[in-house]
Amino acid sequence: MLTRYKMTMSYDGHLFHGFQLQPDQRTVQGTVEDALKKMTKGQRVIVQGSGRTDASVHALGQVIHFDYPGKAIPANKMILALNSMMPTDIIFTDCQIVDENFHARYSIKGKWYRYRVSLDHFVNPFKRFYTGHFPYALDVKKMQEAGRDLLGKHDFTSFAASGGQIEDKVRTIYYVNITKDEKENEVIFDFIGSGFLYNMVRIMVAALLEIGNERRPLHDLKRVIAAKDRQEVRQTAHASGLYLYHVFYDDVPQKYRQDRYL
Amino acid sequence: MLTRYKMTMSYDGHLFHGFQLQPDQRTVQGTVEDALKKMTKGQRVIVQGSGRTDASVHALGQVIHFDYPGKAIPANKMILALNSMMPTDIIFTDCQIVDENFHARYSIKGKWYRYRVSLDHFVNPFKRFYTGHFPYALDVKKMQEAGRDLLGKHDFTSFAASGGQIEDKVRTIYYVNITKDEKENEVIFDFIGSGFLYNMVRIMVAALLEIGNERRPLHDLKRVIAAKDRQEVRQTAHASGLYLYHVFYDDVPQKYRQDRYL
Structure with missing residues (x-):
């Protein structure tokens, strides 16, 4: 049994x-x-x-x-x-x-990833294993606006590490939220989607940081998605800032369905 | 030179x-x-x-x-x-x-220690190296009131680990503050004093936790101080929650001199 x-x-x-x-x-x-x-x-x-x-x-x-x-x-x-x-x-x-119909992987309706970036000038000893690090100028409002370009159903080939073996690169992003935690001097990225390709969250964060630092145009992610070319984003944010935050086995709640308004 | x-x-x-x-x-x-x-x-x-x-x-x-x-x-x-x-x-x-008159140890006017206690039911994997752990009932107001009994100039023999070699056990506690961080589910203890004996902060925290958990009477620290006997507090809070927060080389600011009102 x-x-x-x-x-x-x-x-x-x-x-x-x-x-x-x-x-x-x-x-x-x-x-x-x-x-x-x-x-x-x-x-x-x-x-x-x-x-x-x-x-x-x-x-x-x-x-x-x-x-x-x-x-x-x-x-x-x-x-x-x-x-x-x-x-x-x-x-x-x-x-x-x-019951036996539940499967941790195949029953998934959505996944929530969080990424923490420390803005401290030097790497904070207490955060070295728990955040990424970006000690440069950063416009959070611009990143939040740019993040909306990721919402919806897209082919995310440009945001998939080349090592991945999954052929279908189409995913739906339901929710993107980027906030500053003033007390911790961190920027917190939240992404909810139907699923994520290998390294996809870390590549999205890297691209958004470039936009926030004005090294990439505000709405460049639309072009990057359309290009379907990993070379469009060469950076990958460090693994230490990434958290698998929640897995949804029921439909993602409506309050997290920003894609409804597209 | x-x-x-x-x-x-x-x-x-x-x-x-x-x-x-x-x-x-x-x-x-x-x-x-x-x-x-x-x-x-x-x-x-x-x-x-x-x-x-x-x-x-x-x-x-x-x-x-x-x-x-x-x-x-x-x-x-x-x-x-x-x-x-x-x-x-x-x-x-x-x-x-x-200049050569400054000495990191002998020029000290005061020291500030902080102690963090996680109240999480289980040991939180992200806090295991950075907090003490007390998953029991705790009355923060009682601890705050009891903490006032530590203020002022006392012989802290009862709060000194037996290994210490310093003979003069008289120290002045200027400031004790105990607060709940609801978001982190932690209790934060702050102590500012003229100096602290070996393990003194960790022993004070252990005694205050016993008061907050009602295993020790509210004003028992007065009796413990008077007893000048380390056996009065057998516990020592774990090292992982302790932070040397600040060293004062000028007089401790008046806002931290709670002992003035005794």
């Missing part, structure tokens, strides 16, 4: 070689699978994530599922058991027993 | 074995002295801090001085040179050339 668990987790990515299992590397998937193997006394339980995150990338709302063999454990006991076996850079924040 | 430099620095303490130089250990003092040795082509320059910080303890305003031999380097060049040689967990934020 198998019981399917859906679990939500946060992790500090800076000491992991990414989410996906790799032999002889410390990964999030590997860490969770090792704990489950102890619980099952040696049986491998495959952990399926909503998607991979790269080395140094963080999660505040990664979602996984797995099928636990043998006697079902109540969800509130499963979360305590797994948290007690996790290292301090992983924490499970929610656990539910779900 | 020697030129004395006063420099202010921040560091993330979690990967250091404390401030003070120790053979074969990564320390803040050792890291700065190694950089200065490169600048002088092999001559040792002794770095004097305002005081030590323990392993895992952070600084947002540690102050050091050193006497640089040879040709004087302008302060704005010295800070750039040293920052370029620092690892990413140390950053210098200010540099001044001072």
Whole structure:
């Protein structure tokens, strides 16, 4: 008998070689699978994530599922058991027993990524693993206006790292919000979309920073999207500022559907 | 010819074995002295801090001085040179050339320590190196009221770790402020005093948390101070929440002299 668990987790990515299992590397998937193997006394339980995150990338709302063999454990006991076996850079924040139709990856209706950029003159020692760094002039209003050009359904070939293997590069961006956190001296980028290509958020952030720094025209992203050419944006913002913030398994709420007004 | 430099620095303490130089250990003092040795082509320059910080303890305003031999380097060049040689967990934020009467330790008029306590149910992966952790009921108003009992000139023997070698345990506490950061779900403790004994801030925080959790009477600190016995407070809050926030070399400003109203 198998019981399917859906679990939500946060992790500090800076000491992991990414989410996906790799032999002889410390990964999030590997860490969770090792704990489950102890619980099952040696049986491998495959952990399926909503998607991979790269080395140094963080999660505040990664979602996984797995099928636990043998006697079902109540969800509130499963979360305590797994948290007690996790290292301090992983924490499970929610656990539910779900039916077999739920799939952490294929049931997704949308994903929310956040990117934090520190504007401090020097790299702040307390933020070196948790933000990107851009110590130059930045016009947040211009970036916010430029961000609207990303909304809607587009072929995002220009924003996909060349290493990606997915052929269909069409995605829908529902929500783009760029704000200044004055207290922290940071700019926060939020993106919600149907899905994101490999490195897509980091490439969008890099392009928006160029616009905010007036090294790229205000509405250049329209041209970049139309060009379908990765060479149009050569930069990729550093992994350390990126957070998988939330995964939607129901329709993305209307309040986050800025694309409705296009 | 020697030129004395006063420099202010921040560091993330979690990967250091404390401030003070120790053979074969990564320390803040050792890291700065190694950089200065490169600048002088092999001559040792002794770095004097305002005081030590323990392993895992952070600084947002540690102050050091050193006497640089040879040709004087302008302060704005010295800070750039040293920052370029620092690892990413140390950053210098200010540099001044001072006269030989200035001493990072003996010229001190006051010190400001901050302590951050996370109230999250589980240890937050992003705060594990940067806060203490207290996932229990806590009455911040009671702690604030109890904190006033620490103000003024007292023999703080009850709040000094037994390892300390300083005989005179009399210190003056000028300012105690305890606030809740709702957004971060943290309690922030601020203490300004003439000086602090070994582990004194961490022991005061532990005692205040017991009061806030109603495991100790509201005005018990008066009795604890009078007892002059370390056994009166058995707990010490974890090093990871402690920050050396500021060092005063001028009189502590009147707005921080709560002890005036006693």
